[in-house]
Amino acid sequence: MTNKQSLFLVVEGLDGAGTTTISARLADALRARDLQVRLTAEPTDGPLGSLLRAHVKGDANLDEQTAALVFTGDRADHLGQVIRPALRRGDWVVCDRYLLSTLAYQGAAGVSREAVLAASDRFDVPDVTFVLDVPEEARAQRLAARSRSERYEGAELAESLRRSYEESIELLRSAGHRIEVIDSSQSIDKVLEDVLSRLDLPG
Ligand code: TMP
Numbered sequence: 001m002t003n004k005q006s007l008f009l010v011v012e013g014l015d016g017a018g019t020t021t022i023s024a025r026l027a028d029a030l031r032a033r034d035l036q037v038r039l040t041a042e043p044t045d046g047p048l049g050s051l052l053r054a055h056v057k058g059d060a061n062l063d064e065q066t067a068a069l070v071f072t073g074d075r076a077d078h079l080g081q082v083i084r085p086a087l088r089r090g091d092w093v094v095c096d097r098y099l100l101s102t103l104a105y106q107g108a109a110g111v112s113r114e115a116v117l118a119a120s121d122r123f124d125v126p127d128v129t130f131v132l133d134v135p136e137e138a139r140a141q142r143l144a145a146r147s148r149s150e151r152y153e154g155a156e157l158a159e160s161l162r163r164s165y166e167e168s169i170e171l172l173r174s175a176g177h178r179i180e181v182i183d184s185s186q187s188i189d190k191v192l193e194d195v196l197s198r199l200d201l202p203g
Contacts, residue, residue, distance in 0.1 A: 006035070006090050007199070008083065008124060010098040013132035014161055015153045016139040017184050018191065022132060023096040025192045030092050033201060038086035040078070041096035048074035056151050064109035071102045072119050079124060087124070100129055100179075103168035105152055108160045113171055125177055130195050131169060132184035136162075 011023045020041070027039040043052035048070050054060035055067055062070060075098065086093050099120055107113045134142075136158055143153050152161065169179050180198045184191050 006087060006092045007127040008087060008093045008095070009199075010095045010100070010126040010129040011132065011195075012097060012100045012104075012129055012165075013134070013184060014139060014158070014165065015150065016142040017132040017134045018142075018188070019096050019132060021188060022130070022184070022191055022195065023094050025188060026195055027094045029192060029196060030094070030201075036089070036091040038082065038091045038093050039096075040082050040086075040093065042075060042078060042098060042101065043071065044074050044078045044082070046074065046077050046081070048077060057148075058151055064106050064111050067109075068102055068106035068111040068116055069119075071106065072116065075099065075102075075120070075123060083124060095126070098126060098129070099123065100131070100165075100168055100172060103171060104161060104165040107168055108157070108164035113168060117171065117175065127178065128198065129172070129177060129179045130198070131165065131179060131181045132191065133181050134184040138185050 009026065011019045011026065013019050023039060023041070027037045030037045043049035043056070051060060051062075052067070052070055052074055055062045055070075083093050083095065099116075102116050102120075103113045106116065139158070140155060143149065169181070173179055180195075182191060182194050182198075186194070
């Protein structure tokens with residue numbers, strides 16, 4: 001990994017693992033090193049992403065096969081409109097969730113991971129995918145503190161989602177993806193330090 005090359009970084013994890021907080025902190029830390037950073041997220045703010053956010057909140061109802069297709073379509077749009085242009089400009093990209101989420105979440109709901117992977121074969125492979133790993137008790141406490149619970153947050157799903165993440169990580173690793181699992185039960189500063197320590201950064 002050379003210092004000058006911009007990287008495509010993804011932050012992943014179960015709901016309550018802290019992906020949004022760590023993505024933002026990672027982007028800030030990179031900017032503090034004078035790097036240009038595009039912070040972005042999936043589902044996106046685009047038309048497919050809006051439908052997916054409604055689905056996640058329970059305001060719309062897609063079957064999970066359809067949801068997997070729409071998440072994949074949203075990702076194609078995201079790559080074309082945001083991620084690739086940013087990388088072409090030489091910006092670093094920090095993306096809150098990406099392909100691993102579809103494999104883990106829709107895979108847990110019975111969608112074929114191989115089919116999702118096959119539909120994603122032209123998609124950019126992140127330079128590093130960080131998976132924030134948090135013990136179930138701490139995660140449940142964080143979720144309970146939120147005002148509104150979402151489709152995939154129920155305690156009854158936790159075990160199968162956790163297993164699905166593990167299986168999906170193995171699948172992506174065997175497809176050549178670099179995946180770093182980070183202990184996210186630590187303080188935010190320590191999680192960020194661990195993330196940064198896995199990157200060969202300038203300055
Ligand atoms: P978030 O904005 O809090 O990260 O929530 C997004 C939700 O959408 C989260 O529950 C995970 C879910 N999701 C999927 O089920 N599949 C996907 O491909 C993506 C990107 C997110």
